[in-house]
Amino acid sequence: YVSAERVRDHFLDHKPVGVLGNQGACVIAKSYEMKAYGVATGEPIWDAVRKCPNGLYIKRDFRWYEVISREMLAVVREFSPLVEYYSIDEFFLTVDADPQPFAREIQQAILQRVGVPVTIGVARTKTLAKLVSDLAKPFGALALIGREAEEKLLAERPVSDITGIADRSAMKLGRYGIRTCLDFARAQPAQIRKVLTVVGERLHYELNGEQCIRLLTSRPPHKNISRGGSIGKVSDDPNVIWAWVVRNVERLIEALEFH
Numbered sequence: 001y002v003s004a005e006r007v008r009d010h011f012l013d014h015k016p017v018g019v020l021g022n023q024g025a026c027v028i029a030k031s032y033e034m035k036a037y038g039v040a041t042g043e044p045i046w047d048a049v050r051k052c053p054n055g056l057y058i059k060r061d062f063r064w065y066e067v068i069s070r071e072m073l074a075v076v077r078e079f080s081p082l083v084e085y086y087s088i089d090e091f092f093l094t095v096d097a098d099p100q101p102f103a104r105e106i107q108q109a110i111l112q113r114v115g116v117p118v119t120i121g122v123a124r125t126k127t128l129a130k131l132v133s134d135l136a137k138p139f140g141a142l143a144l145i146g147r148e149a150e151e152k153l154l155a156e157r158p159v160s161d162i163t164g165i166a167d168r169s170a171m172k173l174g175r176y177g178i179r180t181c182l183d184f185a186r187a188q189p190a191q192i193r194k195v196l197t198v199v200g201e202r203l204h205y206e207l208n209g210e211q212c213i214r215l216l217t218s219r220p221p222h223k224n225i226s227r228g229g230s231i232g233k234v235s236d237d238p239n240v241i242w243a244w245v246v247r248n249v250e251r252l253i254e255a256l257e258f259h
Helices: 001-010 047-051 061-077 098-111 126-136 147-156 167-174 181-186 189-207 238-258
Strands: 017-020 027-030 054-059 083-088 090-093 120-124 141-143
Touching: 001 061, 001 141, 027 047, 047 054, 047 238, 061 083, 061 098, 090 120, 098 120, 098 141, 120 126, 126 141, 126 147, 126 189, 181 189, 181 238
Parallel strands: 017 054, 120 141
Antiparallel strands: 017 027, 083 090
């Protein structure tokens, strides 16, 4: 979101920038310059301002981010016949060329034509690619080639780094001595399935280079749409609470109309 804001306003370049949520109550994205001050994603604005008083705080503009996202998608589709629009700032695609030069080429194409710095991770499966891209941040382009390189990466990452495994699931796995991604990959599939159901078992196979999570070339429709947000300071005033409820209903209607 910060990168998208910088595309249309270069005054924000190299400055601590925070993008605020729907009611401006919390930071939903921040630049690396702001991160250096200790501001975390999801942090209330009043805490963020205390940590970074010279920061520039901007209200989110999801319509603009969608425009930038579509421009990025158009570039990516020139490089691959199969592309998945995973989220507004994430894509998956197939690679039919030498992985490392390919990663650099597509990264530079997006930077030059859209103006957004992106991180590229290339691996045998979507789950591995996500781990690689997280390792390559910020603005890296990294291809993970060979099982030896994969296991080295997996041994260095906690199991909670796997997309789809939150802290609670990581705690469950920890009871069985599964603490790193490599522990997870080397565990018995039946054990993973017992702890995390078939969803976790798919992740296990993905970490071992077997493609179990297919690439979706068309965006699936939303299963649900919700809107909410902090009302700021705690209040027991019925009028204040009702006003926030009404505002969120309005935002929900806007989202339904948009989709």
